[in-house]
Amino acid sequence: MQENERHYDVVVIGAGVSGCATARELAKTTASVCVVEREDDVCCGTSKANSAIVHAGYDATPGSLMARLNVEGNALMYELAKKLQFTVKNIGSLVVCTSERDMDGLRELFARGVANGVPDLKIVDRDTLRSMEPNISPNAVGALWAPTAGIVDPFGLNVALAENAATNGVDFIFNAPVTSIERRPEGCFALVTPRGRIFARCVVNAAGVYADQIHNMVCEDKLEIIPRRGQYMLLDTTAGNHVHHVVFALPSKMGKGVLVSPTIHGNLIVGPTAEDIQDKEGTDTTASGLAEVAEKCGITVADVPLREVITSFSGLRAHRAEHEFLIGENPSAPGFVDCSAIESPGLTASPAIGRMVAGIVSNILGLEERPSGEFVDTRRGIPNMNDLSFEQWGSLCEENPLYGRVICRCCHVTEAQIVDAIHRPVGARSLDGVKRRTGACMGRCQAGFCTPKIMEILSRELPDVTMENVTKSGPGSEFIEGHAKNAISKEARA
Amino acid sequence: MSDYDVIVIGGGPAGLAAATAARGEGKRSVLVIERDQKLGGILNQCIHNGFGLITFNEELTGPEYAARYERLAREAGVEFLLDTMVLDVSPDHVVTCVSEARGMQRITAGAVVLAMGCRERPRGALNIPGFRPAGVYTAGTAQRLVNIEGLMPGREVVILGSGDIGLIMARRMTLEGAHVACVAELMPYSGGLKRNIVQCLDDFGIPLLLSHTVTRVEGKSRVEAVWIAQVDEKGRPLPGTEKRYPCDTLLLSVGLLPENELSRAAGVELSRVTRGPVVNESLETSMPGIFACGNVLHVHDLVDYVSQEATAAGTAAGAWADACVQHQAQDEEPGIPVVAEGGVRYTVPQSIDPERMPEKLTVRFRVSGVYEDRRICVYLGDERVIAKRRPILVPGEMEDVTLKRDDLLARPGLEKIVVTLEEA
């Protein structure tokens, strides 16, 4: 076998939450599995930039795949978080109605939730709402309360799924966009990537906004994925207590509104917009988009302290006209399984999506479960100093003194956590990789102080990384142009 | 009995001067806790000259100024914990800190001096639309990369904000062979010192675009260009004035923010204007026995003023530590409020107890805009006691007035002290 040719039973395209959840489920079988990813790391597309909400499941049309997988995923998420040690907080959500005229709409939403099987839904009146959320808009008249909703660390979820999959034998290949797929006469697929050719009996298309390009390489029917951009603003932790639950606006004549929610890092998130765009890489923010977020957050919540904004970002949802997940083997391409058009509530649904897709693949290939005890279904998370008492933190220092070296002063991330994040399976290789795994650089200085220090740790710990070639998020995003003296030295010689 | 009479948090210029003063000729035990491996704080990367003219009557570079104060502190017998991060200061002066060498420690103090300095406003706080690629740095991060690590963050540079670090970095990058296309400043005036515009921009022909801002960042992985537009008087970009500047680096010098996470957690009241603690004539915060000085209190333009202020805070903290047993029981009268009016943005201190003030007390402040030909006036009640003429006052430069204790004591029942600007 050539070095740049690899053979697997299953190749999953895309290392986002859907792809990694699927790979982890497949790792429970005897199949050989590989995940190929166009970017430098897991969680670089839709999974990275979204509202980070565990939706309760009242939004989707009853009977749809979205509705079913949302409610299933919600229930699985809290269990999974314990097993894989990522952070989720079951804080509940409120859909706020700001006009008596729209209360019917709220009741409709309640009925839809009941039909979808969402537990414990309740409509709360103005006074109850105000006692739950003192900063709610004075116009609020009532809300739909969904206690099963929550917030999640999307990077934590994605990284945990990937690490656990890798621990159980799944291979990951990064910087490997699939440029073409060939169906071989013997019934398998050959995927061409810059990192070599990969052969597989079954292909899972979890390529996010690129899922249409992948789908259309092999399927007779044509798929169109529309990148739907959502812009957000993230506020400092000083604003993190402005609301205590995920606050949505009930769609009304005023428009769709934006959500206002605490994040698991203690910040406040507001957004998103919804703009259909052409560019699959169009994750830029715009002045008008950010202005829209700033304006709309006031519909449901009063006095959002927007001057505390520490960053803004945008993400692309993999939307299709039907507004429904596309999951299943394509009739025109046996062995090719779509896990496509996974837009909101895809993050919530991901544990259920992983199960469903793995089930389909198992049926196709006739996979067997691995003998019991072989699959490791838990993962040790990276400890978060902010969750520990000083005594607990102190005991960690006794085990490993590097827990005593604080690198990110805003978020209290230590060198031990960063070294840990680098040396895990599917470890961090870039500044953003460290950031997503440890929460470093996410504070109010936004990496001003810790960038040079993390660059140094990455270059020390990874043999192929030097201070000159450390990247922010993979090739092309190098921080450093060269040694300070190079240009002047050249000039001097000239 | 406390472990130390005084603990100083931060070993930059403020912390070193405060600790030296608090030591009181060897009378008290003083500990400085510094998170870096070296003392001197941000001065270590400020390799340019211009420090120390007031203190030492000569022009020193940042590292030289820091070295002098480090030597003074060491000679005075101050103790140091380096590479140690303070995590918490309790209202009763228990300092919790962590380090690689010693793990988690709790150290008690008679009095505490906060001297944690400030940090730069990041890009996010400006909400500049566009991508978030590599190549956007605060001026201070770039300064560290170039001066400490010897690495160039880029070759074709645009700078947003005319704070002093941005101006200094315009020259620094140029001397290292980079090309600085321009410095864009949102306000109609510069945020930095005039001398820095002359010697860092004019000397190298770098244009300063006042009333301009960056409206967009291009480039998904690495900065490829930024767009700069003129703004109206409210800071809104004017349509049709956008211009594209191809570049690989955007440096930000858009303001400094006092770093008060520890102060906030300790229950210290913060000013919305300075974003630093509210202090009295002794530079004592709202928490008894916790003092503040330097850039954590309010952002300074000159390190010499930081040293002066820190010396006052250290002296006061030492005195407090000597007397703290009696002090704790006593219900203190609030001091006379110092009110900033008529273009004066804030004052430090914000209140003064005439009984406890020194014979002469420096009140520092900044103005909110550019004012030409004004008098800085101080009113004690209705009576104007100071009228100091200044040809020009700008927000980038700190001002001060000196109050005399005798003037205050001569006016019992004084309700407020007003610092204001008047037409000359």
Added chain:
Amino acid sequence: MEKRTLTCIRCPRGCTVTVTLADDGTITSVTGNSCMRGDKYARDEVTHPVRVVTTTVPVVGSATEKMVSVKTAGDVPKGRVFDVVRALADVTATAPVHIGDVILADVAGTGVDIVATKDA
């Protein structure tokens, strides 16, 4: 007669100084300065402007530093600033270095030494 207005850079005050020159180029008056430093600066600036140059050079053998900061021990002609940094382009210091140590004597033929401003 010619009047030239300058911002003094000798201290943070940044005084606006006016220099009056006679037709033959001799300085007849300097006004607006608050101290003698400003007077000297203004006279230098209109006849032969000078600057202090600060930069860094790499240092080998230091446990704590990769670079050592340096400065010209005195003023150099403003027009020679780039010559100074070019002359330093390939200079490397060797630890131990102390503040004030001469790193390069008579830089670029200016007669001025380059000295360290940091211990390494």
